[in-house]
Amino acid sequence: AQRVTQPEKLLSVFKGAPVELKCNYSYSGSPELFWYVQYSRQRLQLLLRHISRESIKGFTADLNKGETSFHLKKPFAQEEDSAMYYCALHSDSNYQLIWGAGTKLIIKP
């Protein structure tokens, strides 16, 4: 079955500390994975996708096929990183995005 798991509903870290939001997936094919972010009172928006291997707002995510993970990392958290983060998997069998339950990230001053 195709599934995305974000084990932490809530993650709270201090400003300046490293942050890692976990995402594990279950998919039989070659996965395409994304991280979306929703800041307070803003619309849900794409943060990054694994195929572009880019760093956005200091965040990176590496696809680990062996561990079936796509964890989102940032070495030094900023208060403006506080938001809801969703991991999503593209299913090429039915054109859908399969979504994780989301992790609420709170950066404490």
Place this chain on the structure above:
Amino acid sequence: KAGVTQTPRYLIKTRGQQVTLSCSPISGHRSVSWYQQTPGQGLQFLFEYFSETQRNKGNFPGRFSGRQFSNSRSEMNVSTLELGDSALYLCASSLGDRNSYEQYFGPGTRLTVT
């Protein structure tokens, strides 16, 4: 390009009533997906329309329905509203083909059922 727009932004309805929400996708996008977002359940997929046809459907009761018009605009209808239908309803548009599935979200319609 103009982004995805949703109307109305806020809605208050009474149990038993029905409601219609509207979504205008980004120009050129043929796929519109609808989601229900609640604090407890996160993002739940309702259905997706592509070129006026429902292509995918989530696990929601038949009270939730939708349609898409020839200009790709989409509407979602909920009949016989229940208190549990109170949520933020999001729509997202994309090109919708195998190689262009990045979704762009609207601001949402906040539905409150009393």
